[in-house]
Amino acid sequence: MKFIDLIQGSEEWLAWRKGGVTATDAAVLVDQSPYKTEWRLWAEKTGYAVERDLSSNPFVRHGLAMEPAARAAAEIYFDDLLLPMCAQASHNPLLRASLDGLNKDSEPVEMKCPSEATWIEVTTLRQNSKAFKFYYPQVQHQILVTGAKRGWLVFYFDGQVEVFCIPRDQALISQIEGVAPIFWDKVVKRREPQKDPARDLYIPQGEEMANWLYQAEEFRLLQGQISELEERLEVMKERQSASRAAMQGMMGDYMHADYCGVMVTRYVQVGKIDYEKLLADKSAGVTQQEIDSYRRKSTERCRVTLTNDMAPRLIVDKGVTDPVKDLSLDVESFYI
Incomplete structure (x- = not known):
């Protein structure tokens, strides 16, 4: 592992991240990201597109605000000083990671400050939660960069921590090492990856x-x-x-009137049944899957929105x- 002297969040740090494959890119490259496709990542790396500004996103702002508390709680849990730093893999400088923390054993510690709903899911489903599965490739990439045998994923919420020890997954690490240079070759040569019609933009x-x-x-x-x-x-x-x-x-x-070419008829219409409330009140134990089995076939709709930019x-x-x-x-x- 080679340490890079950069301040996370600085312009120099942003340029350094753009010049390689980072830990947050890993989930995209192994097709585990619900937020970004390979084409979108390629577009941002080449300058074809700019990244979405998430600074006003309430979840992002919450995470940033809670970061000091999360770090303090994690340091108490590990009884260790967790130093944030930037690093590149010794064997391949293309592979980069901005570490939330590195413990005394040179193991990466990734910290997350989720919403209450995500926190409940993580503490209930643990490794089967969506958040754990999404961040798993990120931690494996950090393990790859640092050369560690394991890493740590820490979720913090309201003074509590949920800590996962993540052993080195050589199969996934080999996959990341395989796809990263292929992807980067597309970036350097501006060779557009195949788009996902369901998620990418038609131009x-x-x-x-x-x-x-x-x-x-x-x-x-x-x-x-x-x-x-x-x-x-x-x-x-x-x-x-x-x-x-x-x-x-x-x-x-x-109730009836008819004069001057206008007929008025008044009547009482029976109220509609609130089937969702009926099911909730009278059908305890009926699962969403059972309800969905009665759902009619989906139909494709098309919505057109006028924007303020050509x-x-x-x-x-x-x-x-x-x-x-x-x-x-x-x-x-x-x-x-």
């Missing part, structure tokens, strides 16, 4: 780009006109509702942003 290329530009402006123009009509329609519905209420008031106790969010590659940088969000009617 039109070639002739499809021109067609998308036309269809997008057409859609935005029509949406503007639809919105204007909907506003007018809402005003008319309110006026109509007032007329209906006035006629109902004139009817008194009568370029895709977080994508900064000029090949993508240049074709739309001079276009206006205000659409001209001649496209119809």
Whole structure:
């Protein structure tokens, strides 16, 4: 292990992280990350895209705020001083890790400050919890970088710690060592990895780009006109509702009226049954899996959202942003 003299969170540290494969990248490269794909990681490493700013995320802010308390609690648990530091693998400087702590035996200690819901899941399911499974490759990568025989994963919540000793998993470490240089070769040569259609962003290329530009402006123009009509329609519905209420008031106790081309019929509609509450109150022991067995077949829906930026969010590659940088969000009617 080679120590790197950097302050975690500094600009120099960010550049160093971007120049190699870090422990947080490990879960992505072994396809264990629910948050990021290989393509997204590649896009961020090459500068094709920028990382999402999570500084305002309440869970991230909570974790940062609790970090000193978590460190203090972990140091009491281990009766050891846990030093944060940056390191690279001695045999391969591509492999990097920003360690929350390194104990006196040169074993990595990773600290997490989860939400209450995640804490309950971790303490209940332990190694079967989603959080443990997600952070497991990160700790194995740290073990790889440090050359340790084991590492530690510490969860801290409200003055309590849940500590996992994680032995070296040579099979996973070998997998990380195998995929890391392959991935990095794609970064260096800007060879785009295969996208995951379910998770990655579709960006039109070639002739499809021109067609998308036309269809997008057409859609935005029509949406503007639809919105204007909907506003007018809402005003008319309110006026109509007032007329209906006035006629109902004139009817008194009568249930039917018919005059001047308008027939008004009042009736009592039976309330809908709250089946979810019924199941909760009367069907103790019925599992979610059993309920799902009665669920009808899923259907695909499509939601279109108008954004305030012509370029895709977080994508900064000029090949993508240049074709739309001079276009206006205000659409001209001649496209119809």
